[in-house]
Amino acid sequence: MIILSVSGSLRTVSSNTSLLEAARRLAPAGMAITPYVDLAQLPHFNPDLEDAMPPPAAAWRARVEAADGILISCPEYARGIPGSFKNALDWLVGSTTFPGKPVALFNASPRASAAQDALRLVLTTMSAQLVDAAALTLPLLARGMDAAAIVSDPDLARQITATLNAFAAAIRAQPASSPDASSGV
Ligand SMILES: Cc1cc2nc3c(=O)[nH]c(=O)nc-3n(C[C@H](O)[C@H](O)[C@H](O)COP(=O)(O)O)c2cc1C
Known part of the structure; x- marks a missing residue:
């Protein structure tokens, strides 16, 4: 099972990116979490470009298509979704493989909370399958914890592991809509 992790923060030292890296290290057997790290390379979304997709946008869509699930951790800017991350989501609106x-x-x-609510609204509008059992909020803001520190914290590690297991179970439980809808692992 391949999970594509996407951080909504471009900062070099980011609590959201550290959380995703901790998740990668804690991934249960049968789950490989692969980070998408090219958010800053995506051009501004423009529907006129969709007929001849810019290579970074085509690569982003391909990574999403190939994944059995998407793991997002995104900060809040001005009570909303950071523009760079919303831009990435906009490139997926026309994707035929993102729904579900x-x-x-x-x-x-x-x-x-406002960014989370906005993400839910946007992703639901895009027909994503939001897995409620795999939603996790942790108090990492301003604690300066890198991935190793998060993994070393028993309570944080337990919550991350349990949530990843719930995500894996939800993915395995979904009916296969096409022969390659899931890797079947
Ligand atoms: C431009 C800007 C706007 C922000 N606006 C909010 C906000 O509206 N609400 C909030 O809770 N935090 C806000 N923050 C704080 C960030 O969400 C916080 O720094 C977060 O940890 C950033 O995530 P990161 O560590 O993954 O980069 C803002 C930060 C910046 C730089």
């Missing part, structure tokens, strides 16, 4: 894609929403800051 299982999505887990991680969140490194309990106060970032």
Whole structure:
């Protein structure tokens, strides 16, 4: 089972990226979490470009298509979704393979509720399959914890592991809509 992780933060030292890296290290057997790291390379979305997709946008769509599920952790900017991350989502609106894609929403800051609500609205509008059992909010804001520190914290590690297991179970439980809808692992 391949899970594509996507951080909504472009910062070099990011609590959301650290959370996703901790998740990668804690992934249960049978789950491989592969980070998408080219968010900053995506051009501004323009529907005129969709007939001849810019290579970074085509590559982004291909990574999403190949994944059995998407794991997102995104900060809140001005009570909303950071523009760079919303731009990435806009490139998926015209994708024929994104609808029904299982999505887990991680969140490194309990106060970032407006961005989470906005993400839910946007992703639901895009017909993602939001997996409620795989939503996880952890209080990492301003704690300066890198992935190793998160993994070493028993309570944080337990919550991440349990949530990843719930995500895997939800993906395995979904009916296969096409022969290659899931890797079947
Ligand atoms: C431009 C900007 C706007 C922000 N607006 C909000 C906000 O509206 N609500 C909030 O809870 N935090 C806000 N923050 C704080 C970020 O969400 C916080 O720094 C978060 O940890 C960033 O995630 P990261 O560590 O993954 O980069 C803002 C930060 C920046 C730089």
